[in-house]
Amino acid sequence: MLYAIMCEDVDNSLPLRQAARPAHLERIQQLVDDGRLLAAGPHPALDTEDPGSAGFTGSLIIAEFDSLEAARDWADSDPYVAAGVFRQVVVKPYKRVLP
Structure with a gap:
């Protein structure tokens, strides 16, 4: 199931x-390689693709896991955490539902 x-980020994240981005992206790439990732990305702090030093306010990952517990365990092990x-x-x- 997806x-x-x-x-949600802490202030000034x-x-x-x-610092943690390479390890974070490596884990996301494993979901891609396994065919389990639907979408992933950060929420810019400003209404622009590149918020610069304003950074980001959070992230969203939508992926397939065997259970809610497995998804929570995966999330808890993220390098950003x-x-x-x-x-x-x-x-x-x-x-x-769509597309």
Whole structure:
């Protein structure tokens, strides 16, 4: 089943994100390689593709996992969590309707 992993950043998270980004992207790439990723990306702090030093306010990952518990375990193991990037992480089942 698909699960949405919705993450909210702490204030001034950009330096923390930059430090942990390679390890974070490596984990995301594994979901891609396994054919389990529907979408992933950050929420820019400004209404632009490149928010510069304003950074990001959170992230969204939608991917396939065997269970809600497996999705939560995966989210809890993210390098951004270990680096203190996220203030809050919410994991919910997701039903794709369109397209």
